Amino acid sequence: MEANSVHYTLDGQTVAAQPGETVLSVAKRNGIDIPTLCHHESVTPYGACRLCLVEVTWGKRSKLVTSCIYSAEDGETVQTNSERVRRARCLVLELLLTRCPEVELLQQLAHEYGVDASRFQTPDAADERCILCGLCVRVCDEVIGRHAIGFAQRGSERHISTPFGKDAEECIGCASCVFVCPTQALHYEDFDGKRIMKEWHTEVPLVACRVCGAEFATERQVAIMTERLHFAPEFAEVCPRCRGTEFRGAMEQYLVTKGTSR
Numbered sequence: 001m002e003a004n005s006v007h008y009t010l011d012g013q014t015v016a017a018q019p020g021e022t023v024l025s026v027a028k029r030n031g032i033d034i035p036t037l038c039h040h041e042s043v044t045p046y047g048a049c050r051l052c053l054v055e056v057t058w059g060k061r062s063k064l065v066t067s068c069i070y071s072a073e074d075g076e077t078v079q080t081n082s083e084r085v086r087r088a089r090c091l092v093l094e095l096l097l098t099r100c101p102e103v104e105l106l107q108q109l110a111h112e113y114g115v116d117a118s119r120f121q122t123p124d125a126a127d128e129r130c131i132l133c134g135l136c137v138r139v140c141d142e143v144i145g146r147h148a149i150g151f152a153q154r155g156s157e158r159h160i161s162t163p164f165g166k167d168a169e170e171c172i173g174c175a176s177c178v179f180v181c182p183t184q185a186l187h188y189e190d191f192d193g194k195r196i197m198k199e200w201h202t203e204v205p206l207v208a209c210r211v212c213g214a215e216f217a218t219e220r221q222v223a224i225m226t227e228r229l230h231f232a233p234e235f236a237e238v239c240p241r242c243r244g245t246e247f248r249g250a251m252e253q254y255l256v257t258k259g260t261s262r
Helices: 023-029 083-099 104-112 135-144 176-180 219-228 240-260
Strands: 006-010 013-017 053-058 061-066 077-079 150-152 159-161 188-191 194-197 202-208 215-218
Touching: 006 023, 013 023, 053 083, 061 083, 083 104, 135 176, 202 219, 215 219
Parallel strands: 006 077
Antiparallel strands: 006 013, 053 061, 053 077, 150 159, 188 194, 194 202, 202 215
8 A cells, every 4th residue: 555545444443545545445445345337347336325324423423425436534443343334234125126116136135134015116127127226327337338218216116128119220239238227137149140128128149150150249249349440351250268279370470471481
C-alpha cells in the first residue's frame, strides 16, 4: 500500500485501503464476504440492489451505506454483519422476493438470513425474474459499447427494454446481457442460423466457422470484432477453437516461404 493509504477498522481488524477504494473491494481482499446482486468487476458500481449494505461508525454516529460505492475514511469503523445490517438486508430480501418470489438465488439468500416469506404481496409477481439490478444495461453500454437496452417507465412499471420495445438494431447478439444476469431473467436461442434474443425481440444471423463449420458468433459480432480489434477477415470468420490452428498454420507457411526465398 502507498504511504497515503486510508486505515480503518473492518469487522474488528485494522485494514489499509487505497484512496477511493470501496469497502466491498477491501472486504473481498481480506476474505470478508458481503452479498451483492448488482455488482460486477467489469462495470461501474451502481448500488441498485442495496444488499451490500454495511454499517459505518465514526464517533457516536453511525449510518448504513452501500459498500460497492462507499469509500471509508481514516479512523472509521465498518461492520459488515451487525444486527442493524442484517435487519436491513432482511428487508431488502423481502422486497426483492415480493417482486421475484420464484428466483432461486433470492430464495437461497433469504434462507441464509432467516427470511421465510415476504410480508408484502404483489398478485402478478410469480413470473417476474428481473430485479432491476441494471447489470445488463451497464455491460451493454460500458463493455460492448452498443447502448441497445435501457430502463423504461417509472415506479412499479419500471423495466428493461429496447427502444420502444422493438427489434434493437444496436444489439449485436453477443448475449453478454444474458451471461451477466444474476437471476436468469434473460434468454437467447440459436436456431435455424439465427441468434434470437428473446426478451429484446431481436434476431441476428449467425456466422459459421469457415474451418469447422460450427456457428460461433453473429454477423454483427464479427463486424465489430473486425473493426475494433483490426482482425483480418480470414481470422474473424474462424471460431476461437480453430483460430489457433489457423494462425499456427499461417505462421508455419510464412516461415517456410521465408526460408525458401533465401
